[in-house]
Amino acid sequence: MTVKTMTSMERVMTALQFKEPDRVPLFLLLTMHGARELGMSIRDYFSSGENVALGQMMLLKKYGHDCVYPFFYAPVEVEARGGEVIYRDDGPPNSGEPIIKKYDDIMKLKQVSVKDSPPLVKVLKAIELLKSEAGDQVPIIGVVMSPFSVPVMQMGFDRYIELMYENEAYFNKLMEINEEFCVEWANAQLDAGAAAICYFDPVSSTSIIPRSKYLETGFKIAKRTIGRIKGPTATHMASGRCFEITGDLAETGTAAVGVSVDEDLSILKSRCRGRLSIIGNLNGIEMRRWSAEKARDTVRQAIVDAGAGGGFILSDNHGEIPFQVPEEVLFSITEAVEQFGYYPLNK
């Protein structure tokens, strides 16, 4: 039987340095599942940092994966600006009516003070509690929405695309406001104890904009923003494609990229080798109905495709595993990592 010789923190840090740790690190990016562990509704669960910290520690103990993930819900940043959050019993809280209804509203946006914002303070509380529990043994992954992607929630996807193409002045103003917030929010999470920041940036993926547009927009914004975040970042495409922009992503200063199941992991690995670690790319939507055999085969193939030489963290492809994924599947994934994930890998 193979024995773990590293803590989760050592395992992850070794992989991110493009070296082979004792085994392939596994990030089960579970958010809502903590509510189930505590027997709470999703709404009640996310009402306090204490709940989320406890839920994350229970999930860590249960599955033995390699991170804790105090990500509450994507619209927490919009909520911090007074936006509506719509809860549901079976999925992640969603953003409500956009807070930017017309372009002029952009000029009225004020900077949010992270420490004075109750929705953000509860996230920081969760991170602080996790830090006191997990110490330096397990990486705590903080989360920000990129300044370039958060407007999908601030103003609606269609109107944001129109803004991006048709009104440079308002677009630049919105990015200026969002960049300041993103840097402050990321650094507050690092100060609270997060080891790294997941920079969600799906609008930068080539599923959403062509590379030419990315180079004019999301790339420059990421380079400026990530440069001011005082800790390591992983850029997540939240299921979007990134093959064409992997070199650009590396230039933004990010350490890793969360990749889509729509792209070939082995090709991505060879393209990113030595420059960018890969996080992915199990299909979270399909995972809901995986058999134990399907989970084992899929995990084994991902490890074969991307595990060699480090630079790979096995995870889902969206950055959040759906609430509908049952614990049997999650156990099958962890068992498959134990079976196939130890270095040196079998070919």
Add this chain to the structure above:
Amino acid sequence: MNMENIHQVLSSFERALVAVDRVAAEKILAEYGPGFDPVNFVDTVIVQTLDNIGNAWAKGDVSLSQVYMSGKICESLVNSIMPSGGMKRIEHPPMAIAVLEDMHMLGKRIVYSVLKSKGYDIIDYSSMKTGELVGRVIRDGIRILLLSVLMLPSALHIKEVRKRLDNAGHEVKIIVGGAPFNFDAELWRETGADAMGRSASQAVEIINRLYERPQ
């Protein structure tokens, strides 16, 4: 205009749209539009180009923003050249489109624009919850319902839409689309939908197939 010229126009027009270059698209219309009857220009150039771009999206060759902005540019071009009421109209059973249970309208707007540009008369329900949607579908006598979703739980709620419509004895074909269906090829069957489309042009093909109409 001969076939070679038409290919040239199509190719230039597609390049302009994919580059989201409204000025170039308008120039092409100004240069070549007079050689066409307006209805013919919409059919031969605009609809065909939007189909090509939609198919390129389904294959991952263009981005969603290019699809959306192409549709938006074409909407304004069509409005500028078509006399009021001059659009070709396609006969079909009552049809509606909705986003189920969230505020993300982009996919729905793309499909709606393409169907309108092709002459389909479709009611836009915007975003609705299950109960409200079922009531409207029955009240409006809808026989073709297109549903767009962004999140998995919303996709799973289509089962409830189907169940309630069936229980009411209301016959309707449900066509679904959106991110969760693109990531799980079996999901649409599980929801009780009649079909799933990955792009606006696939939605048109499905509507025609379900009602056995040649395109």
